[in-house]
Amino acid sequence: MKTHSKRIVVKIGTNVMTNKDNRIVVPILKRIVDQVARLYEEDVMTVLISSGSVIAGKEVLDDNEIDTIDNAAQRRQVYSAVGQPRMMRHYYSIFHDYGMRCAQVLATKRDFDFGRHRDNMINCYEGLLGQGIIPIANEDDAVSLSMSMFSDNDELASLVAELVDADALILLTDTDGIFDGHPDHDDSNVIKSVSTDQEVEQFIQESDKKEGEGRGGMESKINVAKGAASKDIVTYIANGKREDVIIDIVHGKDVGTRIYKEDE
Template sequence: MEVDKQYKKRIVVKVGTNVMVNKDNRIVVPILKKLVDQIARLYEEDVITVLISSGSVIAGKEVLNSNTISDRTVRRQVYSAVGQPRMMRHYYSIFHDYGMRCAQVLATKRDFDLGRHRDNMINCYEGLLSQGIIPIANEDDAVSLSMSMFTDNDELASLVAELIHADTLILLTDTDGIYDGHPDHDDSSVIRTVSTEQEVEQFVQSSNKKEGEGRGGMESKISVAKKTAAKDITTYIANGKRENVIMDIVHGKNVGTRIYKED
């Protein structure tokens, strides 16, 4: 593994819970393998990735589905604490198969405030990236409560993208992008480009989430995408289950919805 390699691009990829689970709400390891395969191929093209990965709560729930914790917040903390090492074991093993290294970076929202914590975060990310190590970031759910919580992992991904001066942020979900109607309707289609000034929120459909699923939704993704694009980081919302979705976006193919800043 090369050290202090110069990369053409830095990208941040956020993969949501709904991308990596099956209909029984269990982690599908082959999906993680496909994501890592793309990250590994991009690395060979001098593009390095920071991965923002959901899934820890679901991974914890898989082994603690029967428990006696009545408090929903504490239950989520425990699921996450158990699930984090399970997710990292998956990622470590898959990256190892490609001769690559990965590292876990947990954070709360306060870690991004100006000051020593933010400086430490920058030093950590820069150190990892300089050694060709793929950071895998997630919210520190075990200690992140109330004011120190992110709205969701989309917000965390945006903050990380800004922190490392990423070229691109890719938000992977289970739909093909932002639709101009209900995604299940035949007369609806994906809006391929959205400017930071364009109003598309009226197309968002509400959904009911089960416990253990991600906190974010399409409305959150649009808000985060616009804020990120306004900082000159082109942002995409795309289907994480689509073959080669990350590669296609980086290579400029017309995939998902691109959110950009108007000149």
């Protein structure tokens, strides 16, 4: 079994993996997995944090099929519970083509509280990573409500990165990083690096948007990124639809926005 000298956590946002019709784009998942497989051969082990379960559930269940469920939270639970197997079927099939194995790890926020639950999570991740199995984490939407919910998968990604002692956290979205203005304006540019002490909130407020069916946005990402960076996990916000974006970041290329601790 190959031993890996580096670990990264990669969060794939809803807007990365869906098209304008709000459906999962499998070729994008294949490009992500291809990069994970190539990094595996470079002694880099990846943990994926994958959105998409609710969207996948909606591909299976028509709204009319659950129109008797009036509660929005319950509808989300049903979509997620149905969509999780569909998402994992995509991942299992793609990783299988590379001769690799993957595993699903679902969690609620309370699982990261210090104690037995957290210890169990650590044991699970260490067991999978030690065997060269790619963990694919997501919030357990089927049972996660109110106080046990993450603010979004960005928060989950940062907690997993800390749990597995990751060397880097990569938050993939559908923009090239944090801009110094609105991303659609020609005179706006990507801010290449941000320290944990630097104020960029004025730019975030102007360009923020949510992650489709997800709960995240750029404001969430920068808050999570600064939090992770303050714990010595260098964090990147980058465009997940860009060719070889994960590879380029790991190889030190100038891609996306890098968030780092001031004393690095």
